[in-house]
Amino acid sequence: MEKLDFTLLKEIALMDSIPTGAYNIRKNGSSAGRFSTENIRIENKTDKAGIDINIKSNTKGETVHIPVIITDTGYTEVVYNDFFIGDNCDVTIMAGCGIHNCGDSESRHDGVHTFYIGKNSVVRYAERHYGDGDGNGENVMNPETIVYVGEGSTIQMDTTQIKGIDSTARKTKIVVAKDGSAIINEKLLTHGKQYAESDMDLILDGENANGRIISRSVAQDDSKQIFRPCVTGKSACFGHIRCDSILMGNATISSIPAVAAEHTEANLVHEAAIGRIAGDQLIKLMTLGLTEEEAEEKILEGFLGE
């Protein structure tokens, strides 16, 4: 592992060093390190690129790191990671991808993550995307996440893309069983000529299932964002979509939330707002001693929770 690798790992998985607990670090398509614990076993897939992560029932308080880094310009890959999480677990999964591209070719990571969560488990899943490098080659990431939330289980999914990804197309599908819960927090900042789109499909399948999609984004310069979150209620359930976006420069944002009730007791809400930073917000912070630029920075910092 090189210094550059840890720079990327710190950005995407908050790793300063090799983590404790189970981990799998993928670098330019090869394994750069792996460790399984008694409760969490990581194995290569035999039919395609990727890994299976098996988490035993009753595993509590453990964290799994599975970051991916790409430092070879022009490297592209499609990776399939499947998570099999037992009953009564309480675990954290830190994923994410960092690309350092100093060349002229496109570097690209397409990651397909599928979660099968048992009963009465709590799963926190964090995924951060980051890119840097001084080449002209584009950094591209297309993550796809599919989650089957078991009875009485919860997934909290936090996705963050703050810097350096030229193009991304995210697809998320979550199916929630009886008494299950899904909370999706999406944070996105695009700048320059970057492009990002996100399709989310949250299906509240079981009775008393609930789900929330909270999306906050900032589009700067000439960047473009498109959001299409959808919650479908197939039972007596509660679903809520909230999308807030800040528009800067000549950027464009389309936010198209949808709710679909396929049950008479489905309770579904959506809210979406797009706007520039309000003048009175800037003035308020300036009256507290910040310059206009500092005020803008603080507003964005708070908005994206960074």
Next chain:
Amino acid sequence: MLEIKNLSFSATDGAEKIDILKNIDLTVKDGTFLVLTGPNGGGKTSLAKAISGIVQPTGGSVIWNGLDVTNMSITERARAGISYGFQQPPRFTGMTVKALLSIASGGKELSRIECCNYLNKVGLCAADYVDREVDTSLSGGEVKRIEIATILARKSGLMIFDEPEAGIDLWSFAKLTETFRELHKTSDATIIVISHQERIISLADEICVLSNGQIAEHGSRDEIFPKLLGTGMGCEYMRKGE
């Protein structure tokens, strides 16, 4: 000391020029608690905003501690020790109360206890609010009290509060009144409060009545307060300004 000299502020409505502040002369000595009152539309908020730099006067000057701040930016005035609490404060999606109070205090991150102290002073049960976002989940009265807390945290030499009582319930208002009394007693700050409330006006060392963009009365509390009570809070001054 705050010196306002021949201050004017005009705005245009289409082709029509509207004089909002007309040749205001006002001196507020250090450590004074001044209540600025008068009828709606009399120019109180415009005067406060002209002092803090949010609106640029069309004539005259604002001098703070001997420094002519008339052409200074909002930021420069804030750094020179002038703070302004908004009548209708903005909300900040994602920004926590703690983060906002930390910015107000000058940038260093405040501890939870420090935040709690400021929030308690405005009648908020602090532990419930420190980590909350200053967004639409808060009521208007809650946001208003957080706004006042930011001014307390700023600890400026000149604190201007624009109708701090607006939107605040009776119980919190009683606490707020006590906070103003304590602030005046324990700090050297010059305090200007825009208010129509008898309980706040009664705290003042001086009262200035602004009507139709002009100072209708300015004097000690003992001199002006009885007049206000006798005239039904400004009706007379409305007539005077016409």
